[in-house]
Amino acid sequence: MAATLTPEEIKALMSAIQDGRVNTETTAKAARAEVVPYDLTSQDRIIRGQMPTLDAINEQVASMLGIGLAGRTRLTMRVTSSPATLLKFQDLVPLLAPPASVCVLGLGASYGFALAVLEPGLAEALLAAALGDRRVRPPEDAAENRRELTSVEQLVLRRLLLILTDAMAQAWAPVISFQPEVLRFELDPRMASIAPPTDVGIVSGFELKGGLEGRLQLVIPFAAVESAKQKLSSPRRLSQRADERFADALAREVEQVMVEVRGIYGKTRIPFARMLDLQAGDVLLLDTDEGKPLPVIVQGRHKLNGTPTISGGSMAVQIDGPLAPPSRTPTTLVH
Numbered sequence: 001m002a003a004t005l006t007p008e009e010i011k012a013l014m015s016a017i018q019d020g021r022v023n024t025e026t027t028a029k030a031a032r033a034e035v036v037p038y039d040l041t042s043q044d045r046i047i048r049g050q051m052p053t054l055d056a057i058n059e060q061v062a063s064m065l066g067i068g069l070a071g072r073t074r075l076t077m078r079v080t081s082s083p084a085t086l087l088k089f090q091d092l093v094p095l096l097a098p099p100a101s102v103c104v105l106g107l108g109a110s111y112g113f114a115l116a117v118l119e120p121g122l123a124e125a126l127l128a129a130a131l132g133d134r135r136v137r138p139p140e141d142a143a144e145n146r147r148e149l150t151s152v153e154q155l156v157l158r159r160l161l162l163i164l165t166d167a168m169a170q171a172w173a174p175v176i177s178f179q180p181e182v183l184r185f186e187l188d189p190r191m192a193s194i195a196p197p198t199d200v201g202i203v204s205g206f207e208l209k210g211g212l213e214g215r216l217q218l219v220i221p222f223a224a225v226e227s228a229k230q231k232l233s234s235p236r237r238l239s240q241r242a243d244e245r246f247a248d249a250l251a252r253e254v255e256q257v258m259v260e261v262r263g264i265y266g267k268t269r270i271p272f273a274r275m276l277d278l279q280a281g282d283v284l285l286l287d288t289d290e291g292k293p294l295p296v297i298v299q300g301r302h303k304l305n306g307t308p309t310i311s312g313g314s315m316a317v318q319i320d321g322p323l324a325p326p327s328r329t330p331t332t333l334v335h
Contacts, residue, residue, distance in 0.1 A: 051232040053175065054084050054225075058204045060171040061164070061218075065206060068163035073129035075211025082205040086222065090197035095217060096189035101149075103161055104192060107224055108179030113194040115201075115219040116161060122214030123149070123157060129212055130156050148187060158182045164218075175228045195221045262297045263306055263317035293320055 005013070058081035066079035096102050096115070101123035105114040118126075127149075149157065165180035172178045186192040195201065200222040208214045225232060266286025288294070294317060296304035306317035 051084065052235050054202070054204075054232045055081070057171045057175065058084060058206075061167045061204075062206050064167035064170065065164055066208075068167065069126070069160065069208070070210075072160060072163065073126070073211065075129055077208060077210040077212070080207045080209070082207065084202050084204045086200050087203055088197065089193070089195050089199055089201055089221075092201060092203070092219065093189055095203075095219075096192050098187060098189075101157075102186045102189070102192045103157075104183045104186060104194065105161075105165060106179075106181045106183050107220070108177070108181075111176070111178060111224045112221055113183070114180070114221070114224070115192060115194060115217075116164060117217040117219065119215045119217075122208070122212075122216065125212040125214060126160055127153050127156055130160060149185060154185055157185070164216075168218075175231050176225060195223070199223060259299050263308075264295050264297060265308060298323075 062079040062081040066077055069075075069079070070077040095117055099120040101118040101120075103116040103118075105116055107114055161182050165182060168180045169178055201219045202222055202225065204218045204220070206216045206218065208216065266288040268284050268286050270284070293305040294308060295302050296306050296317060296319065298304065303323055305320045307320060309316050309318045
């Protein structure tokens with residue numbers, strides 16, 4: 001804590017101000033210069049930071065996309081994902097400019113739209129492979145010969161992009177119930193505008209390697225996933241789904257576990273001295289009657305009720321009902 005000025009120091013300070021040795025105007029201007037106006041309505045949200053779950057979703061999309069494209073094109077193909085980046089839509093204009101191929105995707109009701117951007121030459125290579133052409137063309141040649149896709153080519157490319165939308169729906173299902181669909185192809189970046197320029201988009205890159213090479217960019221507005229931001233920023237899970245085979249195997253193993261079962265015919269209390277005097281043939285009175293159900297204890301807990309009987313010449317207990325659920329102590333609220 002700063003010390004309080006002494007009367008002598010205050011007098012010296014006031015004297016220096018009156019003599020002009022302390023420039024108060026410069027100090028005030030410097031203080032005002034540090035004030036920065038902030039627009040509360042700005043769309044520049046604070047969304048920095050890693051999103052491990054989003055990276056895991058992109059890895060799952062890349063795996064399913066690679067398998068699907070390899071099956072459709074009959075080419076050995078591998079798709080890898082890169083960490084997602086955040087960019088404003090006004091900074092995405094160079095990415096959408098020709099000769100890139102831009103496809104507008106619908107994410108489902110209330111989720112808006114997304115963009116699938118194929119770098120120059122990738123759309124033509126995918127079309128050629130899907131139509132049976134296995135010749136490898138340099139990306140530069142495909143970019144120079146860029147032209148508008150015919151209706152047949154758009155139909156074929158739409159079928160290929162359905163692999164991407166199906167992979168997105170499956171990978172995003174544990175977080176957001178997207179229902180992606182291919183809407184249209186756009187040559188003009190202005191017609192591919194799906195959000196205001198100041199809004200932020202999540203750009204996820206997918207690298208295709210093997211029989212054909214290229215890069216596909218997926219752009220999703222941050223507003224579409226903002227409700228699940230906490231889930232996307234949480235540590236990734238090793239598995240998004242439970243393995244039913246493992247659960248069945250575990251259930252079979254649990255069913256083979258040996259448990260101790262006891263039927264209690266009754267209880268009584270006697271003095272220790274009398275217990276020492278007990279002889280063969282003595283009778284002890286129990287606290288139960290003949291018609292009352294007997295408690296059946298499983299691993300030390302009362303789980304079943306039964307009735308005493310004789311089976312095969314031996315004493316037995318006939319179970320009266322199924323296994324009872326674990327008992328819960330009721331909670332009393334005090335106002």
